[in-house]
Amino acid sequence: MKASITDLVANGLCTGCGICTSESAGALEMKWNEDGFLIPVHNGQKYDMERTVKLCPFNPSPDDSIKDEDVLSLKYLKDTTQYDDRVGRFLNTYVGYSNQFRSTSSSGGIATYVFKQLLILNIVDYIYIVKEDNGSYSYQLFNNIEEIESVSKTRYIPVTMESLFKQINCLDGKIGISGVACFVKAIRLKQHYHPDLYQKIPFLVGIICGGWKSSFFSDFLSQTAGIQNEYSEQEYRIKDPKSLASDYSYGAKDDLGNFHSIKMAKVGDMWGTGLFKSRACDFCTDVMTELADISLGDAWLPEYRNDGLGNNIIVTRSKMADLIISNGISSGELKVSFISTGKIIQSQLPSFAHRQDAIKFRLNISNFKGHLTPYIRKRVLKSISLAYSLVQIQRERTRYRSFKYWKESKNSNVFIDKINFDLKLLKYLTKIYHRLRNL
Ligand SMILES: Cc1cc2nc3c(=O)[nH]c(=O)nc-3n(C[C@H](O)[C@H](O)[C@H](O)COP(=O)(O)OP(=O)(O)OC[C@H]3O[C@@H](n4cnc5c(N)ncnc54)[C@H](O)[C@@H]3O)c2cc1C
Structure with a gap:
């Protein structure tokens, strides 16, 4: 069907x-x-x-x-x-x-x-x-x-x-x-x-x-920047002309109109870890x-x-x-x-490494679990090393748990305490993979 x-x-x-x-x-x-x-x-x-x-x-x-x-x-x-x-x-x-x-x-x-x-x-x-x-x-x-x-x-x-x-x-x-x-x-x-x-x-x-x-990303960043209640007018890329291009901040207004911001570097890696990212x-x-x-x-x-x-x-x-x-x-x-x-x-x-090189592994895992997968162009399908496969498994686990943990508490401190182990394990596995790849 x-x-x-x-x-x-x-x-x-x-x-x-x-x-x-x-x-x-x-x-x-x-x-x-x-x-x-x-x-x-x-x-x-x-x-x-x-x-x-x-x-x-x-x-x-x-x-x-x-x-x-x-x-x-x-x-x-x-x-x-x-x-x-x-x-x-x-x-x-x-x-x-x-x-x-x-x-x-x-x-x-x-x-x-x-x-x-x-x-x-x-x-x-x-x-x-x-x-x-x-x-x-x-x-x-x-x-x-x-x-x-x-x-x-x-x-x-x-x-x-x-x-x-x-x-x-x-x-x-x-x-x-x-x-x-x-x-x-x-x-x-x-x-x-x-x-x-x-x-x-x-x-x-x-x-x-x-x-x-997901909107949890903004909720989490707003709380981390010090906003406890409603927030609005989020700024996702506040640049610092005196610093590196990657050294930007997140900011938003609280319910009294005060603006709070936080350097993204202080929050940690939000992109490579897949936190709050759509499975699609x-x-x-x-x-x-x-x-x-x-x-x-x-x-x-x-x-x-x-x-x-x-x-x-x-x-x-x-x-x-x-x-x-x-x-x-x-x-x-x-x-x-x-x-x-x-x-x-x-x-x-x-x-490219994540989205194209490792897609075949994610497809195989998904098919094995009986999940629905979209059509993927055949030419990008490649095999990856065991070390990179472990990174993929841990990245998906971290992504999945980021939703679970945020929904449980909706509190940035509790969230960080809970997700910390997964983030550390992901960092460790990625380090091993990079070392082996460089060899
Ligand atoms: C979810 C997301 C992830 C991104 N990831 C990467 C990345 O991995 N690598 C990378 O190099 N760049 C990434 N970008 C793009 C990058 O942040 C810049 O937006 C891009 O370089 C354009 O910059 P600009 O200064 O020319 O855009 P601006 O001149 O600031 O204009 C941005 C335009 O995009 C429109 N816009 C805003 N939000 C969205 C949205 N969600 N969807 C569609 N249009 C929107 C705005 O209305 C505006 O017209 C990402 C952007 C988004 C939204």
Whole structure:
């Protein structure tokens, strides 16, 4: 029997993009679950189950013509002239920042710059981006160039595109969208089944993503920063121009409006450990948002690490994206230069190691346990060493327990006491794996 959206959600294979709701005739609605994720919930009304699963980026049995990023990129990225196994199809690779938006953005401000150009050049009439909404964040339509800075900065809290497809048919004009890899894939799948949406959504900005975090991540960071009750207006990337690019802080306002912040370095490794991360991310092999018109990430490279204001790595995958970047360089608005694909890959190396190199092991374990898994492109499947397999097992255990322990106490001190053993064991196993690998 074919899997339903409810089956996928039950197996943790949902990041909450909300694309399924657009084909459910109102039967699926996005709601918060007990793990702090937005997920589609069936309200009992009748709907076409097969149609909704076809749009899901984690579909276990997709049609051959759209089965993975490799075939989808052939269909949608016709301008591309180069190909790399890890970067995907592309035109050019760059590194740098926007003079105007760098200081108010998460990284080099290229995303905000690209969105401004898309609106100025009338390539789109609206952008659908993540913006402040009553103290929290949600996807919203936006077209006010004067206030473009208000759409800057990436937000590590669940958001959903459910609202877009409720409005899109009544909306006069074209739309540019920012999204992490699975959200971008969802849009491409929707465009496949509704080709008119290719004109309607002519530009996708890909936000390179190391993992989709539950709202527990924000709860935990807010408490650690000293907020005991409600919090709002979280800032996930407060830069320190005098320090390293990676030395950023998290901050939020308490219920009296006082701002509290904490250096992420004090909290410990929140990304490599998989704390509060969606299980679905362990079955995504698209590190570089291979299906977007432009892919943007952080230049986590030794040459740029000392620059606390941040730099973007940039991969252009359509002529329009490349034109925006090259015009920005010529006009002096962008301080951007070419960089090799090797450097682009180096900047995301831990993500490639986890997401692509170790996927076969995670698939095997998952299949052995009888869990549902999405279709994974065969070319990335590799065998890994015993030492790295142990790291994988412990990372999944830590990820799983982070949810269990947080729900038990919702107290950051109690949580740290409980998860500490798993974090230490993970660190130890990773150290052994690195030593053996270096031998
Ligand atoms: C969950 C998550 C994980 C990430 N992991 C990595 C990583 O492992 N490696 C890496 O190099 N970079 C990662 N990034 C990307 C990085 O944080 C920067 O966002 C990226 O480099 C763009 O920087 P910028 O200065 O150009 O963006 P800005 O100019 O600050 O603009 C960011 C744009 O993204 C939109 N946005 C904000 N939050 C979201 C969201 N959740 N989904 C979609 N759009 C959003 C904003 O509205 C804005 O338009 C991650 C981002 C997210 C959201």
